[in-house]
Amino acid sequence: MKRRDLLKYISVAPLGAGLTVSGLPALAAPDKTPAGKDYIKELGLRSFINAAGTYTAMTASLMYPEVMEAINAVSKSYVMLDEVQDKVGERIAQICKAEAATVTAGCWSAMVLGMAGVLTGTDPKKIAQLPRLDGMKSEVLVQKTHNSGYVHALTNTGVRIVEIETLDELDARINDQTALLWFLNAHANLGKISHEQWVAAGKKRAIPTMIDIAADVPPVENLWRFNEMGFDLVCISGGKALRGPQSAGILMGRKDLIKAARLSAPPRGGTIGRGMKVNKEEVVGMLAALEKYTSIDHAKEWKSWMDQVNFIATTVQKRAGVTTELVIPPLANHTPTLQIQWAPTRLRIKPAELQLALRNGSPSIEVLSNEKGISLTVFMLREGEYKIVANHILKELNNVV
Ligand SMILES: *Cc1c(COP(=O)(O)O)cnc(C)c1O
Numbered sequence: 055m056k057r058r059d060l061l062k063y064i065s066v067a068p069l070g071a072g073l074t075v076s077g078l079p080a081l082a083a084p085d086k087t088p089a090g091k092d093y094i095k096e097l098g099l100r101s102f103i104n105a106a107g108t109y110t111a112m113t114a115s116l117m118y119p120e121v122m123e124a125i126n127a128v129s130k131s132y133v134m135l136d137e138v139q140d141k142v143g144e145r146i147a148q149i150c151k152a153e154a155a156t157v158t159a160g161c162w163s164a165m166v167l168g169m170a171g172v173l174t175g176t177d178p179k180k181i182a183q184l185p186r187l188d189g190m191k192s193e194v195l196v197q198k199t200h201n202s203g204y205v206h207a208l209t210n211t212g213v214r215i216v217e218i219e220t221l222d223e224l225d226a227r228i229n230d231q232t233a234l235l236w237f238l239n240a241h242a243n244l245g246k247i248s249h250e251q252w253v254a255a256g257k258k259r260a261i262p263t264m265i266d267i268a269a270d271v272p273p274v275e276n277l278w279r280f281n282e283m284g285f286d287l288v289c290i291s292g293g294k295a296l297r298g299p300q301s302a303g304i305l306m307g308r309k310d311l312i313k314a315a316r317l318s319a320p321p322r323g324g325t326i327g328r329g330m331k332v333n334k335e336e337v338v339g340m341l342a343a344l345e346k347y348t349s350i351d352h353a354k355e356w357k358s359w360m361d362q363v364n365f366i367a368t369t370v371q372k373r374a375g376v377t378t379e380l381v382i383p384p385l386a387n388h389t390p391t392l393q394i395q396w397a398p399t400r401l402r403i404k405p406a407e408l409q410l411a412l413r414n415g416s417p418s419i420e421v422l423s424n425e426k427g428i429s430l431t432v433f434m435l436r437e438g439e440y441k442i443v444a445n446h447i448l449k450e451l452n453n454v455v
Pocket of ligand 1: 110159161162163240266269290291300302303
């Protein structure tokens with residue numbers, strides 16, 4: 055922030071304005087523009103404490119201040135869209151140890167564009183022709199347990215999904231129509247074929263492999279792990295735990311494939327990807343997020359999450375009959391997650407009712423509910439919010455007769 059902007063900002067946020075009634079320090083800067091406009095209030099929107107996680111419907115994550123600073127700075131100049139993509143792509147590729155990279159309109163868009171690049175190469179006729187596949191390959195092999203709704207990004211290009219389960223089936227099913235082998239990292243433990251076997255199968259038959267790691271940092275190493283492993287294309291969301299723009303993502307991998315994928319992306323029109331525009335602010339914001347994310351002390355951050363989860367666990371257990379369990383999902387949303395449960399005979403409240411009470415409280419708090427209780431994470435909380443979450447859950451539980 056420039057000094058001038060900072061002064062303007064301070065003038066609408068007098069000292070002490072950040073203190074809440076409970077005396078806790080400011081959770082975040084007020085939701086106001088420097089000119090004093092509060093869009094959330096003006097539009098009558100409900101804002102909330104996000105103890106649920108990086109959910110698209112909840113706007114996923116809050117961008118790092120460094121990302122907003124980058125966006126503001128770059129918004130003041132014209133540049134060529136392809137040039138900013140070239141330069142940012144090089145920097146991202148370096149950070150993620152990939153041959154090449156490009157910023158896309160989310161992980162989903164990375165999958166569409168990557169698929170398009172695999173199908174068309176640099177042939178302008180084929181690029182203009184998608185999603186009609188005449189003269190192109192038409193099948194993508196996917197493990198049955200990986201066949202989630204996200205494959206729609208691939209079928210958008212006209213290909214169809216072929217399910218297989220075992221390595222033998224994969225080998226037998228590859229033919230001259232096989233365009234791609236697609237792997238969903240979040241379901242890696244559900245399938246019978248490992249990452250390494252998947253990559254080896256692709257290399258053996260010269261079929262490109264793609265992996266979706268949308269929500270799979272932390273750990274930070276996942277940013278380069280799959281490039282180093284040999285996947286030809288890696289797709290990740292920019293606006294989940296990376297805390298870049300929600301509508302950004304990264305496609306990275308083989309140089310020839312990234313080059314081909316970009317031919318279906320803006321500024322070029324008459325392509326399948328023309329609607330997946332990423333503006334220069336998001337392109338640079340994505341880089342800023344990646345630079346920030348790879349520079350933070352992840353061990354320290356993890357410890358802070360554990361401390362917060364433990365505080366919430368200790369607090370809510372003050373209500374007799376309530377128990378907690380710490381769960382750390384091994385893949386995707388790999389972060390300390392607290393399951394809070396109770397004997398239904400002792401506390402007569404359903405998990406969904408507690409979830410709703412927290413949502414309707416002041417401040418509004420979002421958590422998840424399941425059959426046994428509610429679950430929450432702390433990695434998307436702003437500073438100090440864990441105490442509010444703990445106290446509000448305890449208060450609601452104490453209200454139950
Ligand atoms: C969120 C998600 C996507 C879509 O990512 P966007 O960045 O929202 O486009 C794709 N695959 C998986 C597994 C996801 O969790």
